[in-house]
Amino acid sequence: MHNVIQSHLAVTFALLLPAIAAIRWYIRDRYKVDGFNKKYVFITGCDSGFGNLLARQLDGKGLHVMAACLTEKGAADLAAAASPRLKTLLLNVTDSANIGRAVEFVSEEVGERGLWGLVNNAGRSVPIGPTEWLKLEDFTKVLDVNLIGVIDVTLQFLPLLKKAQGRVVNVASILGRLSLIGGGYCLSKWGVEAFSDSLRRDMRPFGIKVSIIEPGFFKTAVTRLDLIEADLRRLWTSLPEDVKDSYGKTYFDDYVKAQDFSMGLLCSPDISKVTRCMEHALTARFPRTRYGAGWDAKFFWIPLSYLPSFVSDYVTNVLLPSPKDQRNV
Numbered sequence: 001m002h003n004v005i006q007s008h009l010a011v012t013f014a015l016l017l018p019a020i021a022a023i024r025w026y027i028r029d030r031y032k033v034d035g036f037n038k039k040y041v042f043i044t045g046c047d048s049g050f051g052n053l054l055a056r057q058l059d060g061k062g063l064h065v066m067a068a069c070l071t072e073k074g075a076a077d078l079a080a081a082a083s084p085r086l087k088t089l090l091l092n093v094t095d096s097a098n099i100g101r102a103v104e105f106v107s108e109e110v111g112e113r114g115l116w117g118l119v120n121n122a123g124r125s126v127p128i129g130p131t132e133w134l135k136l137e138d139f140t141k142v143l144d145v146n147l148i149g150v151i152d153v154t155l156q157f158l159p160l161l162k163k164a165q166g167r168v169v170n171v172a173s174i175l176g177r178l179s180l181i182g183g184g185y186c187l188s189k190w191g192v193e194a195f196s197d198s199l200r201r202d203m204r205p206f207g208i209k210v211s212i213i214e215p216g217f218f219k220t221a222v223t224r225l226d227l228i229e230a231d232l233r234r235l236w237t238s239l240p241e242d243v244k245d246s247y248g249k250t251y252f253d254d255y256v257k258a259q260d261f262s263m264g265l266l267c268s269p270d271i272s273k274v275t276r277c278m279e280h281a282l283t284a285r286f287p288r289t290r291y292g293a294g295w296d297a298k299f300f301w302i303p304l305s306y307l308p309s310f311v312s313d314y315v316t317n318v319l320l321p322s323p324k325d326q327r328n329v
């Protein structure tokens with residue numbers, strides 16, 4: 001009799017404890033920082049996509065948004081769609097002096113309170129494609145924006161962030177966990193992951209929190225197939241004939257077709273899944289270190305990244321065609 005009661009108690013606890021822990025985590029996850037709706041946030045890459053939606057979303061909640069755009073048109077369109085509280089500025093993250101001027105602008109806006117949030121969102125994807133088709137500058141073009149740009153912006157804004165004991169939110173990608181395609185994009189996102197991990201550990205004693213956003217596939221300028229394919233065609237046409245022959249005459253068309261199909265299948269139009277993660281990282285009392293954004297990221301790509309390489313190699317091979325010469329290997 002005694003044993004039966006004991007084993008009932010043990011089972012009850014075994015079921016109850018994880019449930020209590022989950023509920024506790026859920027409640028804790030919902031706490032906001034005091035006065036979150038009055039904070040000052042600086043976002044890069046607000047011309048379109050995640051940055052643009054995040055700027056409007058935070059502006060709608062009363063935050064003081066400073067939105068950096070690459071183009072005049074991007075800045076004008078965003079200003080027209082937002083409240084007068086939102087400030088736009090032009091920023092090219094590959095230009096250090098330009099970043100310095102942005103710091104001055106932000107410093108005047110925030111005054112003694114310092115900067116609460118920095119969102120490193122600006123990025124580009126093109127050129128991406130088979131590694132052999134690329135030149136060194138095809139890699140550096142992307143790395144300069146997506147990685148060196150993020151580092152430069154972060155270093156220059158750190159004094160203002162330190163003053164406010166603020167937050168850094170870096171947009172990486174599931175392609176920072178899995179290198180699914182050749183070119184600078186995956187390299188840059190792996191770099192953003194590593195930079196963010198070091199930054200988080202180094203700035204924790206000063207009260208600065210760092211979050212990494214890892215979106216799956218979403219419909220933005222980064223996944224625009226017309227841009228990706230126009231550039232891929234440029235790479236293919238400039239290849240020497242013998243290299244083209246080694247892939248096979250129909251390879252380019254097969255590749256584009258397969259890419260169209262996979263991206264059509266994978267890309268979600270609901271980019272608010274990503275901006276909700278960014279907003280949480282900026283306004284929650286306990287921001288998370290990593291946010292997988294989208295079902296594909298949470299339940300497919302990130303779990304896949306923990307499996308042995310032969311599994312992710314298999315998945316990558318299924319998504320893209322093989323060159324005709326592979327049978328000789």
Ligand SMILES: *[C@@H]1O[C@H](CO)[C@@H](O)[C@H](O)[C@H]1NC(C)=O
Binds near residue numbers: 070092094095
């Ligand atoms: C950004 O700045 C770099 C370095 O000054 C320059 O080479 C590049 O053309 C600029 N890009 C744009 C889109 O203005």
